[in-house]
Amino acid sequence: MKGQAVAAPPPPDDPLSDDGLERLFDSLIQALGIVIAVSGGPDSMALMQCLARWASRHPRPPLFAATVDHGLRPEAADEAAFVAREAAALGLPHRTLPWLGEKPRTGIQEAAREARYRLLVHYAREVGASHLVTAHTLDDQAETVMMRLARGSGLAGLSGMRRETDRQGIRHVRPLLDLPKSVLLDRCRSRGWPFLVDPSNANELYARVRWRRLMPLLAKEGLTAERLARLAGRAALADEALDAKAREALERAEPVAEGGMLSFRAAVLADEPFEIALRVLELALGGEGLGLESRRLHRLEACTERLREAVGRGEALRLTLAGALVRLERSGRVSLGPEPSRRRGR
Known part of the structure; x- marks a missing residue:
C-alpha cells in the first residue's frame, strides 16, 4: 500500500529471523518455565523481545522477566520500572529483585554478580521455572577470556562462559553467546525496541570496561572477538576431555569414601601426566573451578x-590445601579430609 512502510524480510541467514530463533532457543523447548534476566540494555531487551516472539508462534514454556536492582545507583529503580513496562507490553510478568543489605567496599562487581544469580535462581524456583536465560554475547565472551588470561587462569578459565551451566538445579542458558553485540543493537534500532544505556558501562573503575575499550586495538592486530570466542570453544573441548580422563584415572585409583574422608592409590599421581594428576587431586578435593x-x-x-x-x-607427606588435610601414607594411598579448625588460616 502506498504510504505504508513495510519491513523488508530478513535475510535467509538472519540469526534473529523466525527460523533463526528456533535454532537459538531449541534447548529451551522442554523447559518448565524460563526466567529472562533483563537489565534494560540493548542485549537483554533484544533477548526478551526475541523470546516473546519465539513463544508466540507455538505452545512454549511460560516466560518470566526479572530485573535485579543492586541498589548501587539511584536510577536503578527507574530502570527496573522501565523494563517492567516493556515486559507488560509483551504480555510477560515481571519482577524486580532488590539486592538488600550492606554492600562490600571491595570486590563489588564479583559480589554483585553472585547476588544477581542468587536472586535469579531463587525467583526461578519461586515461579516453578527450570531455566534461566541471560543475554551474554560473543563480545562478552571475548572480554571474559582476556580478563581471565590477564589473571593467570588455567585452561578452565580460558574456556570462558559455557553455553549451559547448572546453578543449584536451575539450568542457566546463554543462547546469544555466538552473536556479536552489534547485531542485537542494530535489531533494537531497526525495530524501534527501546533500551537503556547503563552509565557504569563507561566507568573505567571496572576491569571489564577497560578491557572493552582495548578490544578494538586488539582486533586491529587480528585478535578479534570472534577469534577469542573460538579459542574459548576449543579450550572448553580440551578441558572437558582432560576432565574425562582425570575421572577415569581417579576411578582406576580405587577411591574409597568413608567417614568424611576420601582415599585413593597415590600411584596415579606419579603415573599420569602432570595435568591429569592435577585434575585427579582437584576432583578428590571436590573442587569445581579451582583452575579459574x-x-x-x-x-x-x-x-x-x-x-x-x-x-x-x-x-609420607602431610599438607593442607583448599581447607582440606592431604596425607600421603607410606602404604601408598592418599587420604583427604577436612582440615582441623585449629590449623585453618595457617
Missing part, C-alpha cells in the same frame, strides 16, 4: 608436584 583463579591454581599445582615427588621417593 591464579593463586589457587598455583597452590594446587605446587601441592600436586610435592605429592608426585614424595610418591616417587616412597615418602
Whole structure:
C-alpha cells in the first residue's frame, strides 16, 4: 500500500529471523518455565523481545522477566520500572529483585554478580521455572577470556562462559553467546525496541570496561572477538576431555569414601601426566573451578608436584590445601579430609 512502510524480510541467514530463533532457543523447548534476566540494555531487551516472539508462534514454556536492582545507583529503580513496562507490553510478568543489605567496599562487581544469580535462581524456583536465560554475547565472551588470561587462569578459565551451566538445579542458558553485540543493537534500532544505556558501562573503575575499550586495538592486530570466542570453544573441548580422563584415572585409583574422608592409590599421581594428576587431586578435593583463579591454581599445582615427588621417593607427606588435610601414607594411598579448625588460616 502506498504510504505504508513495510519491513523488508530478513535475510535467509538472519540469526534473529523466525527460523533463526528456533535454532537459538531449541534447548529451551522442554523447559518448565524460563526466567529472562533483563537489565534494560540493548542485549537483554533484544533477548526478551526475541523470546516473546519465539513463544508466540507455538505452545512454549511460560516466560518470566526479572530485573535485579543492586541498589548501587539511584536510577536503578527507574530502570527496573522501565523494563517492567516493556515486559507488560509483551504480555510477560515481571519482577524486580532488590539486592538488600550492606554492600562490600571491595570486590563489588564479583559480589554483585553472585547476588544477581542468587536472586535469579531463587525467583526461578519461586515461579516453578527450570531455566534461566541471560543475554551474554560473543563480545562478552571475548572480554571474559582476556580478563581471565590477564589473571593467570588455567585452561578452565580460558574456556570462558559455557553455553549451559547448572546453578543449584536451575539450568542457566546463554543462547546469544555466538552473536556479536552489534547485531542485537542494530535489531533494537531497526525495530524501534527501546533500551537503556547503563552509565557504569563507561566507568573505567571496572576491569571489564577497560578491557572493552582495548578490544578494538586488539582486533586491529587480528585478535578479534570472534577469534577469542573460538579459542574459548576449543579450550572448553580440551578441558572437558582432560576432565574425562582425570575421572577415569581417579576411578582406576580405587577411591574409597568413608567417614568424611576420601582415599585413593597415590600411584596415579606419579603415573599420569602432570595435568591429569592435577585434575585427579582437584576432583578428590571436590573442587569445581579451582583452575579459574591464579593463586589457587598455583597452590594446587605446587601441592600436586610435592605429592608426585614424595610418591616417587616412597615418602609420607602431610599438607593442607583448599581447607582440606592431604596425607600421603607410606602404604601408598592418599587420604583427604577436612582440615582441623585449629590449623585453618595457617
